[in-house]
Amino acid sequence: MVTRRNLIQALGLGGTGLLTGVARAQHDGHDPTAASKAMPQPPNVQRHAHGYVPVRTLNGWTLPYTMKDGVKEFHLVAEEVEHEFAPGCVARCWGYNGTTPGPTLEAVEGDRVRIYVTNRLQEHTTIHWHGLLLPSGMDGVGGLNQPHIQPGETYVYEFTLRQHGTHMYHPHADEMVQMAVGMMGLFIIHPKEPEPIDRDYCFLLHNWALHPGTYRPDPSIMVDFDLWTFNSKVFPAIEPLVARSGERVRIRMGNLSMWNHPIHLHGVQFDVTGGDGGRWPQARWRSEVTEIVGVGQMRDIEFTAVPGDWAFHCHMSHHTMNAMGHGVPNTIGVDQSGVERTIRSMLPGYMAMGEAGMAEHQEHTDSGHMRGPENTLPMMMGKGPHGNLEMGGMFTVVKVRDDLAPGDYRDPGWYRNPKGTQAWRVSSDAAFGKPVRRQPYGTPTTAPAMPETPATDHSKHGG
Numbered sequence: 386m387v388t389r390r391n392l393i394q395a396l397g398l399g400g401t402g403l404l405t406g407v408a409r410a411q412h413d414g415h416d417p418t419a420a421s422k423a424m425p426q427p428p429n430v431q432r433h434a435h436g437y438v439p440v441r442t443l444n445g446w447t448l449p450y451t452m453k454d455g456v457k458e459f460h461l462v463a464e465e466v467e468h469e470f471a472p473g474c475v476a477r478c479w480g481y482n483g484t485t486p487g488p489t490l491e492a493v494e495g496d497r498v499r500i501y502v503t504n505r506l507q508e509h510t511t512i513h514w515h516g517l518l519l520p521s522g523m524d525g526v527g528g529l530n531q532p533h534i535q536p537g538e539t540y541v542y543e544f545t546l547r548q549h550g551t552h553m554y555h556p557h558a559d560e561m562v563q564m565a566v567g568m569m570g571l572f573i574i575h576p577k578e579p580e581p582i583d584r585d586y587c588f589l590l591h592n593w594a595l596h597p598g599t600y601r602p603d604p605s606i607m608v609d610f611d612l613w614t615f616n617s618k619v620f621p622a623i624e625p626l627v628a629r630s631g632e633r634v635r636i637r638m639g640n641l642s643m644w645n646h647p648i649h650l651h652g653v654q655f656d657v658t659g660g661d662g663g664r665w666p667q668a669r670w671r672s673e674v675t676e677i678v679g680v681g682q683m684r685d686i687e688f689t690a691v692p693g694d695w696a697f698h699c700h701m702s703h704h705t706m707n708a709m710g711h712g713v714p715n716t717i718g719v720d721q722s723g724v725e726r727t728i729r730s731m732l733p734g735y736m737a738m739g740e741a742g743m744a745e746h747q748e749h750t751d752s753g754h755m756r757g758p759e760n761t762l763p764m765m766m767g768k769g770p771h772g773n774l775e776m777g778g779m780f781t782v783v784k785v786r787d788d789l790a791p792g793d794y795r796d797p798g799w800y801r802n803p804k805g806t807q808a809w810r811v812s813s814d815a816a817f818g819k820p821v822r823r824q825p826y827g828t829p830t831t832a833p834a835m836p837e838t839p840a841t842d843h844s845k846h847g848g
């Protein structure tokens with residue numbers, strides 16, 4: 386019996402173009418839980434036997450299937466899982482086959498799939514195949530399309546894939562709770578004709594109310610979440626997206642959180658090439674640098690990779706932070722020296738902060754001077770080659786290098802900017818230069834409203 390894992394080991398991690406195809410076909414597939422956590426993603430894989438590039442699920446994995454009488458069989462297990470958002474923060478979540486999100490299901494348009502779902506939770510569940518075109522009785526809404534899957538029971542879903550694109554799966558039973566604690570996954574369907582894509586990344590957007598000092602996500606929260614995740618991880622635990630210069634990269638995103646997320650990529654103008662209805666005809670592509678992935682939606686973006694380290698993040702600035710208080714007074718510009726002394730007499734170790742801004746927060750937590758409640762990540766984290774990144778949550782880096790082998794997903798380290806292409810310091814004097822400034826509000830009107838500026842020929846700007 387050859388499993389995918391020991392086949393990869395037997396090949397000494399040296400992949401061939403057909404590795405995934407061979408490995409998947411030979412996987413016995415009957416112990417989905419055992420196959421989960423330690424399974425490495427295929428290294429150096431280029432194309433599946435069918436011709437597609439297998440998706441790379443950020444910090445995740447793809448569920449192996451078994452071929453039975455021409456049907457691709459998958460087996461999902463709904464169960465409680467121990468999940469680490471980033472080192473220092475672990476929670477008791479619910480997921481599938483040992484992880485949140487559950488493993489990615491990957492197939493080809495026209496395939497017939499048979500998906501077993503075993504319920505190892507304490508309450509009933511179902512699975513809804515979000516965005517798939519299928520018979521009503523396979524749609525997975527508990528009580529509407531089927532009876533609920535009771536604890537201990539296994540149901541089977543079977544249908545033919547009549548479309549391609551980025552899709553999702555999640556429970557449609559006690560949905561508010563089951564999704565809030567991590568039950569979700571991606572369902573990727575490749576078209577029959579392979580697409581010109583070199584790297585195909587995917588992840589789910591989610592939010593979590595894991596209150597400071599607690600271990601179980603709180604499903605009752607509607608807006609004030611503590612953790613914002615790409616595939617249930619926060620920066621800096623989110624993998625970088627790696628590519629070789631000139632490669633065509635696709636990033637597939639699905640949103641099963643309670644907020645819309647404007648996802649922003651630096652360094653390129655990407656094409657939005659697909660949505661809930663699969664890949665769009667090229668005439669419908671849009672050139673953007675930020676794309677909102679609305680709640681319940683899927684979006685695909687594509688770009689040609691240019692060398693560098695490029696930030697990739699949600700543009701809601703609170704969504705690139707970790708747990709933080711939202712009801713705190715604003716201390717920017719407030720001299721707190723006396724207050725600090727007074728409070729310290731009652732609360733030893735109290736640190737006043739936030740007078741100049743909040744960047745010092747990361748220095749305080751990194752240095753160990755400020756400790757939050759147990760099992761709670763600092764609001765800001767992450768180190769780059771030039772200092773603190775002061776980020777958390779939905780942030781990672783697209784790392785593009787000239788010298789990567791195709792299919793090499795290993796973190797290449799930090800980018801070294803070629804000489805003369807990086808911003809540099811020219812002065813440490815705040816009075817440097819003669820910047821043109823408007824006079825502050827309230828300046829007596831006898832003073833000129835603007836410093837003298839060089840004469841401009843306004844006629845050129847007319848009309």
Ligand SMILES: [Cu+2]
Nearest residue numbers: 646699701704
């Ligand atoms: Cu966001």
